Amino acid sequence: MKKITIIIFLFFYQNLYSYEIIRDQVFENYLKELSDIFFKKADINFYLIDDDNENAFVLDNKSIFFTKGLLEHLENENALISIMLHEYGHIKKNHIIKKKLKIKESEKYKKYTDFFSIAAAITMQDPDILFGANITLNEGILQNFYRNNVEIEKEADFIMIQLMNKNNLSIKSTLSFFHYLQNLNLENPYKKTHPSISERINFIMKNYKGGKKKYKSTKFDFLKAKYHQNSNNKKYNNFFKQINSGKYLNLNNDKMTMASKYELFKKGFKMENIIEIYMDNIKTYDNSYTKLEFLNYLIENSEKYKLSENLQKYKLDKKVKEEFFFHFILGKSYDYLNEVEISNFYFCNFYKKIHNQNLSDYYCDKYDTNKIEIVDLINEVNVNIN
Numbered sequence: 001m002k003k004i005t006i007i008i009f010l011f012f013y014q015n016l017y018s019y020e021i022i023r024d025q026v027f028e029n030y031l032k033e034l035s036d037i038f039f040k041k042a043d044i045n046f047y048l049i050d051d052d053n054e055n056a057f058v059l060d061n062k063s064i065f066f067t068k069g070l071l072e073h074l075e076n077e078n079a080l081i082s083i084m085l086h087e088y089g090h091i092k093k094n095h096i097i098k099k100k101l102k103i104k105e106s107e108k109y110k111k112y113t114d115f116f117s118i119a120a121a122i123t124m125q126d127p128d129i130l131f132g133a134n135i136t137l138n139e140g141i142l143q144n145f146y147r148n149n150v151e152i153e154k155e156a157d158f159i160m161i162q163l164m165n166k167n168n169l170s171i172k173s174t175l176s177f178f179h180y181l182q183n184l185n186l187e188n189p190y191k192k193t194h195p196s197i198s199e200r201i202n203f204i205m206k207n208y209k210g211g212k213k214k215y216k217s218t219k220f221d222f223l224k225a226k227y228h229q230n231s232n233n234k235k236y237n238n239f240f241k242q243i244n245s246g247k248y249l250n251l252n253n254d255k256m257t258m259a260s261k262y263e264l265f266k267k268g269f270k271m272e273n274i275i276e277i278y279m280d281n282i283k284t285y286d287n288s289y290t291k292l293e294f295l296n297y298l299i300e301n302s303e304k305y306k307l308s309e310n311l312q313k314y315k316l317d318k319k320v321k322e323e324f325f326f327h328f329i330l331g332k333s334y335d336y337l338n339e340v341e342i343s344n345f346y347f348c349n350f351y352k353k354i355h356n357q358n359l360s361d362y363y364c365d366k367y368d369t370n371k372i373e374i375v376d377l378i379n380e381v382n383v384n385i386n
Contacts, residue, residue, distance in 0.1 A: 020050040022068065025287035026226075026259050030219040031064075034081060038163055039088060046084075054181070056083050058090050072228040073180050077215040079173035082160055089159030095152045150195050157200060161207045168211040171204060178204075218255045226263070243267050258284055275306060288319035292329045299336045307333060321379060327353060330379075331363075341367040342376060349381045 031046035045063045049055075052069040059065070064087045066080075074080050090096060164171060182197045195203075218233070225236035235251070239260060242249040248269055251260035258280045265271045278294040281287075291314050298307040311333050314320045331346035344366040351360035369377070 019067075022048040022050050023287075023289040024048050024223075024226075025262075025281060025285040025290045026219055026256075027223055028287055028289075029285040030217070030223065031066075031084065033219075034077075034084060034215075035088075038081070038085060038167065042088070042091070044088070044091065054184075056087050058087050058096055060096060061091050061094065064088070064091075068227050071224055072230065073177060074224075075173040075176050077217065077220045078170055079177045080220070081169065081215060082164060082171065082174040083177075085160040085163045086156045088163075089156030090152065092159055093152070093155050095149075095156070153195055154203070157195075157203060158207075161204055165207070165209040165211060168213045170212050170214050171208050173214075175201060175204065222256045222259065243269075274301075275303065288317065288323050291317065291320050292323055292325055295329050295333055299332055304337065308337065311337075315379060316375070324353075325350075327379070327381070341371050345369075345372050345376065345380075349379070353381050 027048045028046050035042060035044055035046070043062065047063060047065050049065050049067045051067040052072075053067055054070045054073055055067045056070060057065050064084065066083070070083070071080075161171075164174075178197050178201050221231040221233035222236050224231035225233060225240050229237045229241050231237055235254075236256070239249050239251055240263075243263065248264065251257050254260070258277070261271060261277045262281045265274060265277055271277060274297065278290070278297065282290055282294060291310075295307065295310060295314065297303075298310070311330070315330060320326060327346045327350035331343050331350060334340075334343035334346060337343075344363045348360055348363035348367065351363060
């Protein structure tokens with residue numbers, strides 16, 4: 001699976017930690033399915049971070065981040081669901097927005113506000129510039145940002161246990177995960193901002209209504225196997241062990257067959273019917289990043305007809321348009337199709353978005369707005385359509 005590779009550099013901070021965002025179609029689809037069950041109409045995105053520590057966090061009101069390391073130590077899906085519900089509690093209670101507003105009241109902490117605007121690339125004024133970069137976090141700043149926020153963590157835990165009770169969910173694996181955390185080094189600044197583990201366990205037990213339901217899906221096992229080879233599904237574990245050692249193993253007649261073919265292709269194994277593999281995975285997981293990746297594959301492999309067909313669909317897709325590389329891939333697509341004006345139009349908007357003055361001026365001077373159709377104009381970064 002592709003990882004985002006553009007980095008936001010914060011030259012004025014020390015002790016920076018850069019976390020790659022892994023764009024995993026199965027993970028994003030799986031968490032979205034769970035959120036549809038528990039959040040109903042909440043429009044939240046989910047992202048996996050390439051970090052071996054156990055963590056989950058929110059930086060705005062529309063995205064929840066989970067580290068790869070978190071998956072390793074979760075016994076089953078109920079533990080992951082409870083963590084997701086805790087982070088949703090922060091969003092539901094507007095904790096991040098409230099904290100940002102509080103920080104803005106003090107000029108002393110202006111640098112913290114600037115940090116979150118730049119590092120997360122998710123300011124309220126510019127929501128389109130979303131995750132074209134690694135998340136570059138300064139632990140000292142995060143510690144100050146979340147300091148004295150034990151109460152908001154308690155509020156988020158309350159939302160979590162409410163929703164666990166409402167859905168009759170067992171908390172056994174959640175408690176097991178908390179007990180695991182008790183054995184970790186608590187000097188991590190993230191952990192200093194939460195109630196003690198024993199407090200959280202006592203709070204959960206006090207408010208638990210005795211739910212017994214346990215979630216189980218092949219997607220969870222597939223993800224555990226992919227990143228840690230420690231799922232309960234030995235077949236999936238072996239599949240990824242073989243891939244990592246450069247060997248080919250088929251997962252035929254399985255719920256994850258399509259995803260497994262995609263994984264083999266992405267790891268460089270020679271596969272037949274790549275277009276079919278892409279289209280099957282897009283149909284199953286409806287992932288916006290994979291759609292852009294597919295367009296790029298069609299360009300690189302001179303599939304002109306398929307490119308034209310899918311380009312028209314994807315440029316109207318709301319989620320695809322939110323992707324950081326949307327304008328770049330469309331510029332590249334139209335360049336391949338020899339539609340120069342519209343290619344320059346999209347490249348112009350991509351470089352405006354990343355604030356590259358030289359390249360934006362270059363491309364923006366090479367097209368006539370009157371020759372760009374309305375359907376494309378509405379995809380412009382700063383356009384006003386009356």
